[in-house]
Amino acid sequence: MNAFSTTASSTIPYASDERGLIPPAVQTRKTGARRRLALGRAIPFGALIGPILLLVIWSIGSIAGVIDPRTLPAPWSVVGTAVDLIAEGKLQEHLMTSAWRAAQGLVFGILIGTILALISGLSRLGEAIIDGPVQIKRAIPTLALIPLLMLWFGIGEGMKVTTIALAVLIPIYIQTHSSLRSIDSRYVELAQTLRMGYGEFIRQVILPGALPGFFLGLRFAVTYAWLSLVVVEQVNATSGIGYMIDLARNYGQTDVVIVGLVVYALLGLASDGIVRLFQERSLSWRRTLAD
Amino acid sequence: MASHLGGLSGAPVVRVESLVRRFGPRTVLDGLSLDIEKGEFVALLGRSGSGKSTLLRALADLDDKVSGSGRLETPDKKSVVFQDARLLPWKRVLENVVLGLDLPDAAERGRVALEEVGLSGRETAWPVELSGGEQQRVALARSLVRDPDLLLADEPFGALDALTRLRMHDLLRQLCARHQPAVLLVTHDVDEAVTLADRVLVLDNGAIAADIVIDVPRPRDHGDRRFGEIRSELLRHLGLDTKPLLPI
Numbered sequence A: 001m002n003a004f005s006t007t008a009s010s011t012i013p014y015a016s017d018e019r020g021l022i023p024p025a026v027q028t029r030k031t032g033a034r035r036r037l038a039l040g041r042a043i044p045f046g047a048l049i050g051p052i053l054l055l056v057i058w059s060i061g062s063i064a065g066v067i068d069p070r071t072l073p074a075p076w077s078v079v080g081t082a083v084d085l086i087a088e089g090k091l092q093e094h095l096m097t098s099a100w101r102a103a104q105g106l107v108f109g110i111l112i113g114t115i116l117a118l119i120s121g122l123s124r125l126g127e128a129i130i131d132g133p134v135q136i137k138r139a140i141p142t143l144a145l146i147p148l149l150m151l152w153f154g155i156g157e158g159m160k161v162t163t164i165a166l167a168v169l170i171p172i173y174i175q176t177h178s179s180l181r182s183i184d185s186r187y188v189e190l191a192q193t194l195r196m197g198y199g200e201f202i203r204q205v206i207l208p209g210a211l212p213g214f215f216l217g218l219r220f221a222v223t224y225a226w227l228s229l230v231v232v233e234q235v236n237a238t239s240g241i242g243y244m245i246d247l248a249r250n251y252g253q254t255d256v257v258i259v260g261l262v263v264y265a266l267l268g269l270a271s272d273g274i275v276r277l278f279q280e281r282s283l284s285w286r287r288t289l290a291d
Numbered sequence B: 001m002a003s004h005l006g007g008l009s010g011a012p013v014v015r016v017e018s019l020v021r022r023f024g025p026r027t028v029l030d031g032l033s034l035d036i037e038k039g040e041f042v043a044l045l046g047r048s049g050s051g052k053s054t055l056l057r058a059l060a061d062l063d064d065k066v067s068g069s070g071r072l073e074t075p076d077k078k079s080v081v082f083q084d085a086r087l088l089p090w091k092r093v094l095e096n097v098v099l100g101l102d103l104p105d106a107a108e109r110g111r112v113a114l115e116e117v118g119l120s121g122r123e124t125a126w127p128v129e130l131s132g133g134e135q136q137r138v139a140l141a142r143s144l145v146r147d148p149d150l151l152l153a154d155e156p157f158g159a160l161d162a163l164t165r166l167r168m169h170d171l172l173r174q175l176c177a178r179h180q181p182a183v184l185l186v187t188h189d190v191d192e193a194v195t196l197a198d199r200v201l202v203l204d205n206g207a208i209a210a211d212i213v214i215d216v217p218r219p220r221d222h223g224d225r226r227f228g229e230i231r232s233e234l235l236r237h238l239g240l241d242t243k244p245l246l247p248i
Helices: A002-009 A013-019 A024-032 A046-064 A075-088 A090-122 A124-139 A142-153 A157-181 A185-193 A198-235 A241-250 A254-282 B052-059 B093-097 B106-116 B132-144 B162-179 B190-196 B225-237
Strands: B014-023 B026-036 B041-046 B067-073 B078-081 B150-154 B182-186 B199-204 B207-213
Touching: A046 A075, A075 A090, A075 A254, A090 A124, A090 A157, A090 A198, A090 A241, A090 A254, A124 A157, A142 A157, A142 A198, A157 A198, A185 A198, A185 B078, A198 A241, A198 A254, A241 A254, B014 B052, B026 B052, B026 B067, B026 B207, B041 B052, B041 B190, B052 B067, B052 B150, B052 B182, B078 B132, B093 B106, B093 B132, B106 B132, B132 B162, B162 B190, B182 B190, B190 B225, B199 B225, B207 B225
Parallel strands: B041 B182, B041 B199, B078 B150, B150 B182
Antiparallel strands: B014 B026, B014 B067, B199 B207
């Protein structure tokens, strides 16, 4: 009743009703005609609105003195600290170390995860051998493996890269494997009637069909890579963003901690953006709700 | 009931003898025998569950997990048109047409085939950008580009609207006249069968219950008296005892 009267009132239903020309129901439908199930047009730069709002609240809080600078320094003093750190060359150095670790871990993890998923996804024997161990590995949080990895690889770069790679390969494996296995059997039939060879079937049907799953895995993988990086750098390290943050905590330098966190956030967003760009390029054949 | 003289001579391209196919305890095809001549257009009618699709899948070599027996001879060059167009969504239209076609001039042949089905200029479109009828035309092009000796079609127009279906009938007829493959068209549309085929088979309980040569001159008119007679006969075989329908 309420919904009806609100939509109808905006179109002066009774005037038309009195003349008996157009029944109000038609008018109601007219006003509602724009309402579609899709989301409608995207707001320009919509993704920035939320973060900017946060920044504004943070600034106002700092000016008004509501936020204690020891808890959270003002945005501009964080920026000042960042400028200082860059001028000293420290930030770049730590950033490069961290990015290099993450990149190595990602590359190894993606390669191993993809290869395992292909072996396990494309053969029964492969699945019998590989899937079990991967599921067990998945059940153990990667971070719980750090003590063991330290005993095996020491506390150097090898341990850090291995930890990241181990975290990364899981989502890559899970998503790629499941999308390999869920390729529509109708396409398998089609390939059979077109007399495709096995190699061609894999190349033309299976791999492109599994690509959406791989990309989903990749987006998780990138997140996991940064997550593991943070932990390995704070457990034991003498360089990297995580080390910088940990050191700053010891000296109570909240501003440096914030700079480190902002760098992490930027790295995470940038890498996710890159993955999404690749994803859109490779999956342009899809039509989704967002289009 | 004439035997297999679809108007053409020569050795049959399809030879089926005593074909049996079982799904668990149910015998779907029960000693079925069938010959299809070179270039002959055969339509296969039957109620749901009569074994039409099972026969087609057997001819298409798609029933390797089904138990059964019998002799089955089909040409090497055969292609299938499914009820859904079954285009790979991640391949553009032309790539879909020449999928698995290992020839140096595959792309050129693909373009010609697309032109034949009236889709020139859509080579680089994605399948999702096409209408249902256009997608099915791409599927037809994909089948014909392989120059098949046998074209198997499993209710290819079942999912299309009535108007598009009529257009597709004309197109299929033209393409078959040009390429001369033997055709087995599975359908449950009696009019479609009588309009298109040289010979119509009715499948019932896993065996051929009727085998009727369509002697209506082309182009065939649904209002034709002979058309109506054949339709009534086929409907009777399908278990619908009707008086001859009035011409539309």
